[in-house]
Amino acid sequence: MRASDAERERVAEALREAVAEGRLDMEEFEERLEKTYKARTHGELAPLVRDLPTPGVRTPAPAAPEASGGVDWPSRIGGEATSRGAFAFWGGFGRKGTWTIGRKFTAFAMWGGGDIDLREARFESAETVIRCFTIMGGMGVTVPPELTVRVRGFGLMGGFGDKATGEGTPGSPRVTVTGFALMGGIGVERKQRKAAKRGLGGTPRKELG
Known part of the structure; x- marks a missing residue:
């Protein structure tokens, strides 16, 4: 709000x-x-x-753990960004783990690829825009099921895949993924957090789909 x-x-x-x-x-x-x-x-x-x-x-008011899918969103929003962009040329890049994404994050890959994983990430702002651009390359954005996501990219002789658009749990950040793929591909998909896969007792859960 x-x-x-x-x-x-x-x-x-x-x-x-x-x-x-x-x-x-x-x-x-x-x-x-x-x-x-x-x-x-x-x-x-x-x-x-x-x-x-x-x-x-x-x-x-903080959302109840059950309502937020077990994610403590208030503790993951705010703080200094550790990364505001990524670049790959004839190579690759990765952003994953407990990093802090800037409110505006720009990623570019040419003849290369990259991975942006938000499952354990922190957010500088409750409103985040990720701009992805690739030329003859590939890029993947992975988000947790509890995150609110909008995907608005397009592909030209390539593809901009969307398997993630939808509402998250109460209090989650709002992430917009935009950009374009030229003779390449960008995909946005939801996957469970590692902690959620293991379950409360540390026993791995079978991931649906």
């Missing part, structure tokens, strides 16, 4: 009170304040005051 100017100002006031009470030092206060005024959504505001008393500040 988009944040209003009034909500940003309430968060800023909570930060000012926190630094006055000694809960934050000046460096951390200035860093959080800057992020507050740049925030566009509740998902970006919530982490800035999660560890502070914030009376009167409306932040999204």
